[in-house]
Structures are given as structure tokens and as C-alpha cells.
Amino acid sequence: MAINFGKRFGLGGLRLPISDPNEQRSIDYETLENMIDIFMDHGFNYFDTSYIYHGGFSEIALGKALVDRYPRDSFLLSTKMPIKFMKKKEDMETIFEEQLEKCHVDYFDFYLIHSIGKETYENCKKWDTFEFLKQKRAEGKFREFGVSLHDSPEFLDLILTEHPEIDFVIEQINYIDWENPAIRSKEIYEVAVKHGKPIVVMEACKGGTLAEVPDEAKKIMKEYNPDASIASWAYRFVGSLPGVRVVLAGMPRMEFLYDNIKTFEEFQPLNEEEYKIIDKVVEIINANTPIPCTVCRYCESECPKNIAIPDYFALYNDMKRLEKSSSANDVLTQAFYYGNFIEQGRGPASACIKCEKCVKVCPQRLEIPKYLEEYVVAELESYNPEAQIKK
Ligand code: SF4
Ligand code: SF4
CATH class of the missing domain: 3.20.20.100 (NADP-dependent oxidoreductase domain)
Known part of the structure; x- marks a missing residue:
């Protein structure tokens, strides 16, 4: 039929x-x-x-x-x-x-x-x-x-x-x-x-x-x-x-x-x-999306450090977008949200041990540890000194 x-x-x-x-x-x-x-x-x-x-x-x-x-x-x-x-x-x-x-x-x-x-x-x-x-x-x-x-x-x-x-x-x-x-x-x-x-x-x-x-x-x-x-x-x-x-x-x-x-x-x-x-x-x-993550969340359960990978990438992409179109206050808002994840017990991006378990399951083939280190840690986490010490 x-x-x-x-x-x-x-x-x-x-x-x-x-x-x-x-x-x-x-x-x-x-x-x-x-x-x-x-x-x-x-x-x-x-x-x-x-x-x-x-x-x-x-x-x-x-x-x-x-x-x-x-x-x-x-x-x-x-x-x-x-x-x-x-x-x-x-x-x-x-x-x-x-x-x-x-x-x-x-x-x-x-x-x-x-x-x-x-x-x-x-x-x-x-x-x-x-x-x-x-x-x-x-x-x-x-x-x-x-x-x-x-x-x-x-x-x-x-x-x-x-x-x-x-x-x-x-x-x-x-x-x-x-x-x-x-x-x-x-x-x-x-x-x-x-x-x-x-x-x-x-x-x-x-x-x-x-x-x-x-x-x-x-x-x-x-x-x-x-x-x-x-x-x-x-x-x-x-x-x-x-x-x-x-x-x-x-x-x-x-x-x-x-x-x-x-x-x-x-x-x-x-x-x-x-x-x-x-x-x-x-x-x-x-030209405007530094990390092309689709938030499918396949990587999250693989991470031994409980890093909120897609959420951090979304915050980072938003931060970059806001930097171009808005005030510095909005950038700090993204950093504040980042801090909330850490307070809720999620691992900071700087806790990544580069095991690449996440990379193996990412349908977008993103270089996740590299993005975490070079983008999230270097720029977003730097707004949150607290995140640096709670590893
Ligand atoms: S490479 Fe980093 S983010 Fe990816 S699973 Fe390992 S610790 Fe987690
Ligand atoms: S698996 Fe890749 S595309 Fe999916 S949420 Fe994780 S980083 Fe983003």
C-alpha cells in the first residue's frame, strides 16, 4: 500500500x-x-x-x-x-x-x-x-x-x-x-x-x-x-x-x-x-558566527568534566553578535549567564582535559576543545574570575 x-x-x-x-x-x-x-x-x-x-x-x-x-x-x-x-x-x-x-x-x-x-x-x-x-x-x-x-x-x-x-x-x-x-x-x-x-x-x-x-x-x-x-x-x-x-x-x-x-x-x-x-x-x-554549534547536545553526556559545551558556545556567539550591535553591558550579561552555569555545578570551559570524547560525537565536526580554549576561556570566562578557581 x-x-x-x-x-x-x-x-x-x-x-x-x-x-x-x-x-x-x-x-x-x-x-x-x-x-x-x-x-x-x-x-x-x-x-x-x-x-x-x-x-x-x-x-x-x-x-x-x-x-x-x-x-x-x-x-x-x-x-x-x-x-x-x-x-x-x-x-x-x-x-x-x-x-x-x-x-x-x-x-x-x-x-x-x-x-x-x-x-x-x-x-x-x-x-x-x-x-x-x-x-x-x-x-x-x-x-x-x-x-x-x-x-x-x-x-x-x-x-x-x-x-x-x-x-x-x-x-x-x-x-x-x-x-x-x-x-x-x-x-x-x-x-x-x-x-x-x-x-x-x-x-x-x-x-x-x-x-x-x-x-x-x-x-x-x-x-x-x-x-x-x-x-x-x-x-x-x-x-x-x-x-x-x-x-x-x-x-x-x-x-x-x-x-x-x-x-x-x-x-x-x-x-x-x-x-x-x-x-x-x-x-x-x-562572517558573524564564530562557532557553528546547532545545540544538538550530543556532546554533553560524553564530557567527563560536565562542561555545558553547547550553552557556552551559544553564549559566546551571542556575545560576539552583541559586541557588534550593542553596549558592553550586554556582553557582561553573557558573562553573568556563564557564571550561573558554574554556580549550578557545571564545569567551566577551562576544566577541559582535551580527551576529545565530545569531538567524536559532534555531527558538526567542531573542534570543541579548541573553541573552548581559544574562544570561551580566553574571552568569556575571563569575565568570571570565579570560574577560574572552581575546577
Ligand atoms: S575534550 Fe574537553 S569538552 Fe570534550 S569531552 Fe573531553 S573534557 Fe569534555
Ligand atoms: S555535539 Fe557539536 S553541534 Fe552538538 S551541541 Fe555539541 S558542539 Fe554543538
Whole structure:
């Protein structure tokens, strides 16, 4: 039976509404249920989650707020196998069953190997993961299986060649990474197209950073189209690409949902003039964002020093932006927030021991210890003498 993908915009379970900004597991169920009702009422039906999102609570949240409240055939549910966190072959079966239970379903529509990379691919070979997935698909435990990827185009080409049975891929695509030599979004997209695989897009708005561009870029966008939100440019960029099946968006707040519904309800592909505007915006953003962190938080749990890596990077980026557009007081405000993290028991940036555990899991391939030392310690932490002594 053909799959009905609704209107090509999916609700991403990485950034659900939460009631406590310091606790990823504090899902705000009232807001989430409202969001789901509005999303479904507007004819959207695609939900994407994973075993690890929200400290393991994203799947549980969708089980309660979606699956328990809607007929199973009225939505599409996608989740992912946490291959990076598995220790042995038997974990595939155990975790798969646990995921079905957490989501309150007896089948998924889509199931993916989460963030496959060179190291995890070795485990996939050792544990016959692709045979396991083919078997589950044949048993009707999901309809299609795919891979989500934060690796190189060459690696994607290799696995799609060695495993033509893969049905689709989830890729990080957005206008700022399109020609970014560290991410290589365009080349990764082209590999999937070459293999004829449908693409689901993640990080279209780069963790929300493309919803808040520098003033100079905002001015150009607003002059061209005052009614369009800044985020809508990012979503229209990926939605305009041929072969894109669904665009995912994490929406911790209701206004993001309404805005994205507006973008995708009567979707308009970008025109030539808009592409040129995006080229200019990319130049401006690159000149204004010293640390391109998407706040995915994958690195945090890896850090033996409990360093609030993404929060410090966000504070630093804000500080640089404020330095250009505002008063020194605003810079000190960022330093004050930094001090709050230290008071709450988070490790200061200067406590980094350069073990690189964070680097191994960073989808953006950021040189985290270097940024901590050269940017956060050198400039932000220097406003907080207290942080220097509480290591
Ligand atoms: S390199 Fe530094 S920031 Fe990264 S995990 Fe190790 S101690 Fe933490
Ligand atoms: S540093 Fe990398 S892994 Fe950590 S939150 Fe930022 S993008 Fe994610």
C-alpha cells in the first residue's frame, strides 16, 4: 500500500516543548498535545523520534501524546536504532522491543540506523544489522528502513552501494551547510539522489540558528518579503530540492509550529532572486558566527568534566553578535549567564582535559576543545574570575 506523506513537513522529536529548560526529560505534555492536534488538523502526519532524544523521553512522549490519542493509520511514525550506544548483537532485539513498547505501537512506519558512521558501520557488519533490519521489515515491524548520517558523501556512497536494500536516508541539509567544506551537505544530497533514495531532511534550520540571522541579513530578507519569517527561507530552501520527501522541524514553541504550517501548507519553491539573497545571507552569517554549534547536545553526556559545551558556545556567539550591535553591558550579561552555569555545578570551559570524547560525537565536526580554549576561556570566562578557581 502506498504511503501517504501528508504535506512533506514532519514534527521532529529532538526538540519537543519542555517545562524546565535545564531538564530535557521535562516534556510539556499539554503544549505537545496541542501542537499535535494542530499539526494533524492541518493535514500533516509525519513524526520522527529516536531512542536517545530528550534523555530517552521523546519516544515515550510520542507514545502518550500521539499514539494513545490517534488511530494508528492516521500518522506515520519514524524512530532510530541507537547503534552507537549498543554493546552487543542481542541489544538490537532488546532495544527494538523496548522502543515498540515505549511508543505504544506494534509496528513503526520507518526505522533507521541512527547516525551511522565509519565506526558504527563496523559494528553493523559484525552484528548483521542489515540482515536484522531486512528480517524485521519482512515481518511487518516497519514499512521502510533507512540510515541517518553525519558522515562524508564518500561514506554514504559506500553504504548505499553495499546495501541497496536501504529504502531512504535522513540527511542534514540547510543553506548554511550546503557548501560548508566540513559538512558537505550538497555532496551528501547528490549521493542520495544518484542512488535514487528519497531524502528526509534534518537540521533544515540548523538547530534554530537560521531563524535568528544577523540584523544585516534579516534586513535583506525582510526588504524582499516583509511577510515571510526568517525561518521560512531555510525551510523553503530544503523543500525546493527535488527528491526531498519530508522536511523535519524541531518545534519547542507553538509559534514555530504555526510558522512552519504556513510555509508548508501552500509550499512555494524559491525563485532565482531568492537564491541570490540566500547566497548573500550565507556570507553574512559566516562572517558573524564564530562557532557553528546547532545545540544538538550530543556532546554533553560524553564530557567527563560536565562542561555545558553547547550553552557556552551559544553564549559566546551571542556575545560576539552583541559586541557588534550593542553596549558592553550586554556582553557582561553573557558573562553573568556563564557564571550561573558554574554556580549550578557545571564545569567551566577551562576544566577541559582535551580527551576529545565530545569531538567524536559532534555531527558538526567542531573542534570543541579548541573553541573552548581559544574562544570561551580566553574571552568569556575571563569575565568570571570565579570560574577560574572552581575546577
Ligand atoms: S575534550 Fe574537553 S569538552 Fe570534550 S569531552 Fe573531553 S573534557 Fe569534555
Ligand atoms: S558542539 Fe557539536 S555535539 Fe555539541 S551541541 Fe554543538 S553541534 Fe552538538
